[in-house]
Every structure is written in C-alpha cells, then in structure tokens.
Amino acid sequence: MEKIDYEKIEKAVTMILEAVGEDPDREGLIETPKRVAKMYAEMFEGIGKDPKDYFKTVFNENHDEVVIVKDIAFHSMCEHHLVPFFGHAHVAYIPRDGVVAGLSKLARAVETTARRPQLQERITSTVADSIMEMLNPLGVYVIIEAEHMCMTMRGIKKPGAKTVTAVARGIYEHDDVKRSEILSLIKMS
Known part of the structure; x- marks a missing residue:
C-alpha cells in the first residue's frame, strides 16, 4: 500500500465534524482526527496486498x-x-x-x-x-x-x-x- 496521508485524513475528519455541526476544537474531539487517521491506516492495511502471496x-x-x-x-x-x-x-x-x-x-x-x-x-x-x-x-x-x-x-x-x-x-x-x-x-x- 502506498504511504498513508495522515494529514489529509485529519483534515477530512475535521471537515466532517464541522459539517455535522460539531466543534472539532472541543476537548473530546481535539485528538479525534489523529485517532481516526491512525485507525484508518490499520483498518485499510490490506490495500495493495495480494492474498495469493500467502500461498507461495x-x-x-x-x-x-x-x-x-x-x-x-x-x-x-x-x-x-x-x-x-x-x-x-x-x-x-x-x-x-x-x-x-x-x-x-x-x-x-x-x-x-x-x-x-x-x-x-x-x-x-x-x-x-x-x-x-x-x-x-x-x-x-x-x-x-x-x-x-x-x-x-x-x-x-x-x-x-x-x-x-x-x-x-x-x-x-x-x-x-x-x-x-x-x-x-x-x-x-
């Protein structure tokens, strides 16, 4: 998988929070964009990998x-x-x-x-x-x-x-x- 663009994910999550009427700067949400970016990197780590490789x-x-x-x-x-x-x-x-x-x-x-x-x-x-x-x-x-x-x-x-x-x-x-x-x-x- 190509390198994850954490910054881009963080910006997108901030925009989503703003779009639904939330304040991304409130205490409970300040680190949410970073946490979501890390989570997505883990959850999507199969992108670009081929399951056939396990059977070589x-x-x-x-x-x-x-x-x-x-x-x-x-x-x-x-x-x-x-x-x-x-x-x-x-x-x-x-x-x-x-x-x-x-x-x-x-x-x-x-x-x-x-x-x-x-x-x-x-x-x-x-x-x-x-x-x-x-x-x-x-x-x-x-x-x-x-x-x-x-x-x-x-x-x-x-x-x-x-x-x-x-x-x-x-x-x-x-x-x-x-x-x-x-x-x-x-x-x-």
Missing part, C-alpha cells in the same frame, strides 16, 4: 482429504457507507497431490482481503480464487457470515441480522455430497 510456500504432506479452518474472525469496512461489518469466515479445500498450505495462511488471506473498503461477496470470492489459483486443489469452499453496521445503525436498522455468502470452486461446484460434508463440518462446534 506450500508443503507436500500426502494429505488428500479436506482441510478446513473455521470461525476465522474478521472485520472490514463496507465500501458503500464506510462503516464496519464483521463476522467469521470458514475456509475449506481438498488438496491435490498432497500439496497443502500452512493453516495460518488461510486466516491471513481472509484478514488481508478484509482490510480494505470491501464487499462481503468480494472477500468470499477473492479468498476462494486465491486458493484455487495458487494451490490448485481439487476444490475450495468459502463461507462468510457477517453482521453489517450499515444494516444495524442506519437504513433498515436490524441489529443481529447476518449476511451469509458462499463460494464453491472445483469439485464443490457440482458434487452435492462433498458440499454437504463441508456444511456439516462447519456446523460442528
């Missing part, structure tokens, strides 16, 4: 059954309203010829993809496509469940409503038995 190092473990990492907590920012959404991702794949990635790499791919202005649907497909391209597995299945603050805090105002997106690649696209197996594994506690 692989191992041959002669494992040919499903690998799943579930309940990967993440947070992102809705690109339509710049408010958070957060939830859990479940990532599964069936290795081809025993080629596997480190388990943490699945979580890192989710995290990197989420850390930018984003859509849930895009996170789901980007993670699945990155694994398919780099590991060439028999199949990939990614499910993301998230609560969107743009639905909780504004608009329809439905706290607790969850959005679920799923992407099936390879064998999971057409094999109902394999797809059912993954869904049952994800539901297990």
